[in-house]
Amino acid sequence: MTTLKALANLIQTKRLGCEELIRYVLAGIASKNNDTNAFIESFNDQAISIAKQQDKAIANGETLPPFAGIPMAIKDNMCLEGEHVSCASKMLQNYRSPYTATAVLNAMGHGFVPVGRTNMDEFAMGSSNEHSFYGPVSNPWNLDAVSGGSSGGSAAAVASGLVPFSLGSDTGGSIRQPASFCGVVGLKPTYGRVSRYGLVAFASSLDQIGPFTQSVEDAAYALEAICGFDPNDSTSNAQPLGPVSSELNLESFKGKRIGVPNELMSDHIAPDVKQAIQAVLDQMAALGAHVELFDFPILDESLATYYIIAPAEASSNLSRFDGVRYGHRNTNAATLKQMIQTSRDEGFGDEVKRRIILGTYVLSSGYYDAYYGKAQQMRSVVTDTYTNAFSAYDLICTPTAPTTAFKKGAHLNDPMSMYLSDIATIPVNLAGLPALSLPCGLDANGMPIGFQMIAPWFQERELMRAAHLVESAIQFKPKHQLNIEGALNAV
Template identity: 50%
Template sequence: MSSDSLHNLTAHEAANLLGARQTSSEELTRAYLDRIQAVEDEVKAYVTVLDAGAMEQARQADRQLAAGEGGPLTGVPMQLKDNLTTSGVVTTCSSRMLKDFVPPYDATVVDRLRGAGAVFLGKGNMDEFAMGSSTENSAFFATHNPWGLDKVPGGSSGGPAAAVAASEATYSLGSDTGGSIRQPAALCGVVGLKPTYGLVSRYGLIAFASSLDQIGPMTKDVTDSALVLNAIAGHDPMDSTSAPQQATDYTEALVPDVKGMRLGVPKEYFVEGMDHRVTAAVEAAIASLEDMGASVDREVSLPTTPYALAVYYIIAPSEASANLARYDGVKFGYRAEDTQDIWEAMEHTRQQGFGAEVKRRIMLGTYALSAGYYDAYYLRAQKVRTLISQEFEQVFERYDALLAPTSPSVAFGLGEKMDDPMQMYLSDVCTIPANIAGIPGISVPCGFVDGLPVGLQVLGPHFGEQALFRVAYAYEQAHEWHSMRPNL
């Protein structure tokens, strides 16, 4: 295989070539670094590229492979979203606040991938502190959608989604608090999985909203998604919210057969104002799964769905306002200069260190938690959260998985929604309910509108990742969407 096409490989294809000694990790890594060099000016998916470090890891992986000690991800070059701490490597969260922050430890997922022999190409751009739906809130630069360079890649994991779509990495890890893996995956035409809350350790994921955050794979296909989940899932004593689940081989769920599966289509996800061409693409995907033998019920109702957005934009900012209180200019991160006292130092540090969206969320959360408003906002939102979770539980007694759009539109124009935060928030309307209930969701490419990708979302019950993989894999294998690459 010529080195100029090596970067188009999926992780499992790359691993097969490495295993058969048809390429080396060094050659593969060099091909990716060349690819980054060639397209990064247009895409801008990376905050940091680790040329030397990646080549060193590649040589080490080649030694492991030569000794027959490699696993399924050994020597495969990948990217990490820049809110995952990497020991000795700057981790910015795309914020001025952490522009020079060099963490003294690895996130658990980073540690596990290191152990699996992964090659780290660099750190992916994102909305500052993972707050946003377009990656335009990065304090450094916006990322461009590889399918349309004047369009957003979605967010907050826009760097990872664009990097995978542009073949600047075989795969990446993102984080999803309200759709930040699935929505950019849909908008960039890649596969994005938000695992069940607690399946993947959050240790070393820079906190945004602790009861909603979850790390997951962003990949070129469903097989890679299962392989990467195998590597990162599992209980971690460093995260007391990580679930004591038994290890599972998710690749066993990769069966191209949905016969007999009970699938439901919740009508509330086809929201008012949705792009009808996106609706048509998603409905065609649903019909296709029905043709393949699944039983599909199109009359499923989750009546509290319309309230999920309000619940989310109260709970997530509330948790963020507490989590981000640590940025006070004392122990790490940015510190304002020329301040007179401790309060001014704190206030100016945050004024200068945080961007507009982060401040908006801190303010919103502080308000929702403040005396006199706590009951009306935060407590009420938590109660509605219970109702939303119960509704999912009841529905999953009758269905193995639910099918819905991932996003109500395809990628929108850069700058289009930046002046209207509420419009931006509405782009998360189909992904937020899964985070509220802690259930898993996967977005898989299901077509194009005006040359821009559309995503089909599959939702499952807690720890129902196998059902998601089975539906997503069967659908993917029956179509060609996953093998399409943008012209760059």
């Protein structure tokens, strides 16, 4: 497998130059992106310029960060100074970042080179990546299927072997669900673990940045690179991560208690998915884990809570896009009010408008207590339910999604059925927990199935140690990966 460590080794032993690798990856994006539409734009000039500086530093004998010259992609809702950031929306089509997001800056500090911005559902609102101004993203395993969303471009970019690592954001499952659909590893860290500074806000109390990679070890390297306290984010947390990538050598699950919510192993889950998840649980038990089903009777309520809180926060966050301060402006309007309304109408797509309207409604006078107030109360119940569960279990395991990737257009006109594809991931965001999706098998149609592992707050290390052991037991084979031989032959 093409790992970050293997690529870094090639650079450090001077078998491959940083510029050579970056040019090879950029050429791959240019020639293969039409298959999936994973990338909106590549950062050719900036990426090559950074790589040249890194090569120069290597030639001068300077000590470089561990992942110098390794390409990464960033979701189109994270700022990189001087480059476009559009949130896959007409509203921000021509907007350029005035500064760089902390997570991106941290990754660059570890040597990673941003090579492009990836496609997504507009303003991260969607579960299929069909709500993008730049068109849908195809699933690399079956081009007629969706990639999942909202970080579908980041997932497809890694799954199609264009880059070894990408960044996404997860508000209700937007990293884990596309990771599941595309057969890659997707990690949502604890809320506050990774700075949100420079991430265009969707729902601020839920958003969290995380990596997509082909392996758990790579996800550990990526997490170590991007996390850390940031005074620019008032919700950033100073809890230390500790070493993760060097501590993945868990040998068994002896003494570990694994809880599996009954409701997520019921007949509501597609049979192939349920079977694959059961097979992984059996393997964990064979490795010494005590696996137990438990009642988690808050799934419907969690989904309802999420679809009140997230649109409520979105309606507030997106009020800044008015044609005056940011974004698209209608120049034919006769009055200021008309200009703002028509700019927003022209700039936003249907899903964004739907959520703004829903969010405005649940916050409006007379309905606030009935919807938003109730949702905030329910959020406490969700957190308490997880707290109780983690007093009995070390980890909670579920399917990442009830199904594998569905066909494009299958749920486009039925928002409620689309929202239900996030049923297994949403409660995690409401509680702010860390969780990871690991590919664990294929369904009868050859589409990947995701295994979700959830850990207590700030226990990413234990989460990834466990995930690494499961990964070793499963031996899932990715469909595509970055071709190192191709890069070496291109030199």
